[in-house]
Amino acid sequence: MIELNNISFSFKKGEPLFNNLNWSLQPGKTYGLLGLNGAGKTSLFNIISGMLFPKDGECTFDRNVVRKRHPQFLSELFIVPEQFELPPMSGDQYTQLHAPFYPRFDEQLMERALSELQVDSKKKISELSFGQQKKFLLSFALATRTKLLLLDEPTNGMDIPSKSQFRKLQASLDQPDRCTVISTHQVRDLGSMIDHVTILKDGRILFNHSLDEIFEHLSFIKTEAEQPGNVIYAEEILGGLHTIQPFKDGARNEFDLELLFNGVIQQPEKINQQFNGGEK
Amino acid sequence: MKTINQVDGFSKERFLQVVKRFWVLNQKKWLIGFAGGVGILILIYLLNSTQPTGYGNSGYAVLGVGLTLYKFGGYFLTSGIFNELGKKSSASQMLTLPASTLEKFLAGWFLTYFLYTIVVMGLLYLIGLFLEVNPILTTPPFSESTVDASDFYFLDTLLTYTALHSVFFLGSIYFDGNHFLKTLLAIVLFFIGLGIISVIFTILIANDFNFSYQFVHSPENMLFSVVFGKIAVAALFLFLSYRQLQNRQIA
Incomplete structure (x- = not known):
């Protein structure tokens, strides 16, 4: 599904972050991408989602180069970044504006997720607390039913009951075609959600096993x-x-x-x- | 909820959905801007109509200021159209929005140039009808020379907006923040640089100065140069904007 072939990347004037990195992601699996702060988890997510371009090498999604940002690829991808800013509109309005872009968007799942995570979609999202905003975005992300879901530190900012609720929700979904990658350094939070462990250190994949x-x-x-x-x-x-x-x-x-x-x-x-x- | 059928190539449905999204994100700012613009025009009208110079001058003043506001208001609103891209926290919303670069680019252009021009010009037209003075947009009962001058002024305003809009459009994609001010500064610095180069050029080849001066200032050439030059600038900067959007990475 996603193939990273000999990816090299460095920020301007910086040390190389990745050097000939290879990684393959398969559908139906939930990957835990673990690493210390600064290991390159967020940059790797940005490369996979076509938001950062590697200096060398190629990242492909079903054999299409992701950096071209074709709408067909983007409609099969949803990313929940660690830090995000949602537009100043109600949750319902956000859904109305963005859901049509995702061909398999599941409205019932959206409602269920919002209800279980206790988010009021009538309120303006930008006025909600960060934890509430994150729960809204996670609900939307799950409901898109995209083939690729990237979650960067998904439980950061969430209270303990919400973390548990999110884990239950994610575990209850039947997603045989979906590849989910969860990046975190809070490994205890997500241990029960993943079926593959990938550990990144200093821009290298140190460990990659189911x-x-x-x-x-x-x-x-x-x-x-x-x-x-x-x-x-x-x-x-x-x-x-x-x-x-x-x-x-x-x-x-x-x-x-x-x-x-x-x-x-x-x-x-x-x-x-x-x-x-x-x-x- | 109706979803968009994801197709190869340009999709009208995706384009319209991106337009809708841009509108919803910016509507508050735009409506405040329009209301402020109308307020300024009413104030100009009231101030001028109390002057002894007469009713006709109020109309001219209102429409003249209206055209200036059309340009600068447009530049300001254009500067903010891609402001999501400038912040790490919001760039992913735009960069991973499932529409092609061309659809996003055209949606931004459509709103800030095409729709904006139609709405503002329509508004100025209505104001002109109301004031019974419309030397710019309609055929007025004035002498031929006035009509020509007015028509040229209108065309020049439109062409200037076309050219500079494309520069501010690029600025909205290129810069990470304070898009309007940074673009304005870039334009000012460019013209200062151009002025310095012109002076040096003139001094170095002083003998050819008269020829150049005469060439530029013959009326046909001047009109052609202005029209062609502004359209060329717009085309160049729109192309650069598209390329910049295509190659834009997360801030």
């Missing part, structure tokens, strides 16, 4: 304070350690996305080694 692959190759085990010998990465928790270990059949797997993220950032070679049959 949850199925992760469960086939790694075990997340809570242990006593003393570290067993084959621990790849460990973090102290109350009463012991939470560890990442090579896959152990029959062991109780207590997956923790934050632990995986920290492990990959600290020990990328050791963790990736497990996916290559334990060889360096």
